[in-house]
Amino acid sequence: MARPTGRTPEETRRLILDAAATIFRVQGISATLQSVAAEAGVSKGGLLYHFATKEDLIRTLGVDLSDIFRESVEEHLDPDDTGPGRLTRAYIHTCLDFLEDADVVLDHVVLTSHLQTDPEVAAHIRAEAQRWREELSADGLPADVLVLVISAADGASSAPIWAANIDAATRETLRTLLINITRHPARISGLST
Numbered sequence: 001m002a003r004p005t006g007r008t009p010e011e012t013r014r015l016i017l018d019a020a021a022t023i024f025r026v027q028g029i030s031a032t033l034q035s036v037a038a039e040a041g042v043s044k045g046g047l048l049y050h051f052a053t054k055e056d057l058i059r060t061l062g063v064d065l066s067d068i069f070r071e072s073v074e075e076h077l078d079p080d081d082t083g084p085g086r087l088t089r090a091y092i093h094t095c096l097d098f099l100e101d102a103d104v105v106l107d108h109v110v111l112t113s114h115l116q117t118d119p120e121v122a123a124h125i126r127a128e129a130q131r132w133r134e135e136l137s138a139d140g141l142p143a144d145v146l147v148l149v150i151s152a153a154d155g156a157s158s159a160p161i162w163a164a165n166i167d168a169a170t171r172e173t174l175r176t177l178l179i180n181i182t183r184h185p186a187r188i189s190g191l192s193t
Helices: 009-025 032-039 044-050 054-075 084-100 104-116 119-137 145-159 167-182
Strands: none
Touching: 009 032, 009 044, 009 054, 009 104, 032 044, 032 054, 054 084, 054 104, 084 104, 084 119, 084 145, 084 167, 119 145, 119 167, 145 167
8 A cells, every 4th residue: 555645654653553552452462463554544564664573563552652651741841840859740740631531541551451461561661660760769859758649640540440530620639739749848758757
């Protein structure tokens, strides 16, 4: 199938990754490349031009998901915020913004669960989690405050898994509380001792 006029190779690659996300979420990673190609509207050969194997596609999609999260955190970094906890605040915003659509959260969890059955994707996700722990630990907040706010943000962002959707008002209240804790950590720090 010829490339439609006006679509760049990068756009085609993105189209394939988005189609793979849909197909693998619904069918699991045992889905065929033909199914992914059909969803993307490209030939199987066109798909293979961008991703030589199904494993390559699966692993690229796993990296893509973690890259999207990291990019979102980076977009939430406030250039005027230079105090301790700057990265943590961006992380909180990203986690809570994710809750705006419970269906998206569920789709993401299902897809990630399928992708993690690939050992290389699972290893990548573990490495990214460790990288986040290190970066957040170096963000200038006391360790106990960091544990509290990151656990709350992560927990809230997974609430839809348990059909415990958080309404917009509650989400904004939680956002305000967590951000305030990062700005005034002395009020919380040491409660665990």
